Amino acid sequence: MVTYLVFALIALFLAAYFAGRSRALTSVDGEISKLHSLPGQHGMFLALVSVVPALLALIVWSLITPGIESNIIRSSFANELGGLGVPQVEAFIRDARAIAFGGVVGFTDATKEAAAALYKTVHARSVWIIVAICAVLAIAGFFWGYGRIAPAYRARHVVERIVRVFLIACSAVAILTTIGIVLSLIFESLRFFQQVPIHKFLFGTHWSPQSAFTGAGTQQGAVDPNIFGMVPLFVGTLLITFIAMLVAAPTGLMAAIYLSDYASKPVRAVAKPILEILAGIPTVVYGFFAALTVAPFFRGLGESIGLGVASESALAAGVVMGIMIIPFVSSLSDDVINAVPQSLRDGSAGLGATKSETIRKVVLPAALPGIVSAMLLAVSRAIGETMIVVMAAGLAANLTANPLEAVTTVTVQIVTLLVGDQEFDSAKTLAAFALGLVLFCITLALNIVALRVVQKYREQYD
Secondary structure, rough: OHHHHHHHHHHHHHHHHHHHHHHHHHOOOHHHHHHHOHHHHHHHHHHHHHHHHHHHHHHHHHHHHHHHHHHHHHHHHHHHHOOOHHHHHHHHHHHHHHHHOOOOOOOOOOOHHHHHHHHHHHHHHHHHHHHHHHHHHHHHHHHHHHHHOOOOEEEEEEHHHHHHHHHHHHHHHOOOOOHHHHHHHHHHHHHHHHOOOHHHHHHHHOOOHHHHOOOOOOOOOOOHHHOOHHHHHHHHHHHHHHHHHHHHHHHHHHHHHHEEEOHHHHHHHHHHHHHHHHHHOOHHHHHHHHHHHHHHHHHHHHHHOOOOOOOOOHHHHHHHHHHHHHHHHHHHHHEEEEEOOOHHHHHOOOOOOOHHHHHHHHHHOOOOOHHHHHHHHHHHHHHHHHHHHHHHHHOOOOOOOOOOOOOOEEEHHHHOOOOOOOOOOOOOHHHHHHHHHHHHHHHHHHHHHHHHHHHHHHHHHO
16 A cells, blocks of 8 residues: 555656646746746646655654554553563564564464454554545645746745755765764663773673673673673784785786776776676675685695695685675776876876886876775775675684684674674673774774875875
C-alpha cells in the first residue's frame, strides 16, 4: 500500500505540473510575456504544493510508526513479557514483526503468533490512516495552488524558496548525521571508560574481550580491565595498512603517470577501464583470493627458504588489500595529473627539460595536493577493510611487527563484538564504541595533516 501511495504521489506531481503550466498559459491566452513567472515555474509551484505536504506526512509517519506499533505490542503483551530482559523483548517484537510480514523466524509459539496478528492489524490501520492524511493534504494543496495561479503571481519566488529550504535540509541532514555519529561514539565510550580505565585501554597490550567476565582474580560480574588493551589491534591495523600502501602507492602512482603522460590514446582507452575493474570486485572475492592463493603461496615460499609463515598472515592480507586499492590511487592520481595545465609542461620542455624531468620536477609537485588526497583515500580504505583481514589475517590479537604472523585489525574486532543480539550495558559490547572513537580520532588527525599539505602546495602552484 505504501508503495502504491508513493507512485500515486509521483503521478500527482507530474499531473499537477502540467495542470499548473496549462492554467498559467490559459490565464494570459498564451501570451507568456504577461506572466510574472514562466509557465514551467507555475507548474512546478502547483506540483510542489500538491505533493510536498503529503510527502512530509509520509516521511514523519515512516519514522514514528515503528516505535508506536512496538509500544502497542509491548503494552498488549505486558504480562507475557514481564519476566524478560530488554534483548529478549526486542527479539520477541522483531519475531512478531517478521511473522506478520511473512518473514522466517527460528522459533515461534502461540504468543508470537498472536502478537504478529495484532501487529498486522495495527500496521494496516496505520497505513489506511496515512493514506487518508496524504490524500487530504494532496487534494487541498492542489486546489489551493490551482486557485493561486494568476498572471501576477510570483510562482518563481515560491519555487526558489522551497528549493532553497530543501537544499538547506539536505545539508542539515548531512551535518546532523555526522554530529549524531560522533555523539553516539562519545557517550557510549564514556560508559565503557566508567568500567575500564582509559589508560588501560589506550596502552594495554592484551586484548581478550571474550573473557571479560571470567578473568582470574575478578569477582563474579566484575570486569577485568587488563584484557581490554587496544595496542595489539592498532599495531595490526597499521601493519596491514603499511603493507597495503607499499603495494598500492608506488604501483598506482606509476600507473597514473604512465596513463597520463606516456600511454597512447588507444592504450589508455583500454588500460584505464581494465585497471578500474579492480575497484568493482567485491571484497569477499579478494578475501577468497588471499586465503586460497596468496596466503598458501607465501607460506610455501617461506618454507622453501626456511622461514616460518603462518597460515593467516599480515603479509598476505596487506598484499591483497594493496592490490584492491590500486584503482583508488591510480584513477584519482591520473585525474589530478591530467588537470595540471599543459602550459607548465610546455614551459619546462622549452627550458630544455626531458619528459621525465618535467614529470618529476613540475607535474608531480603541481599535482601533489591531489595525490595526497588520493593516498589518504587509499589509507582510509585500507583501515576500514574487514573481509580480507578476517579471511587472510585471522582474528588473533597478536602484538607483533612481524608481517609473517597472524594479526587482526580494529574493524574486525568491532564487527566481532557486535555480532548477534548483544546487551549494550556490558564492557564487551561497549568496547566496540571505544575502538570506533579512537579510530575516528586517528582518521581525523590524518585528514588534518593532509589538509595542511594540500593548502601549502595549492597556494604555491595555483
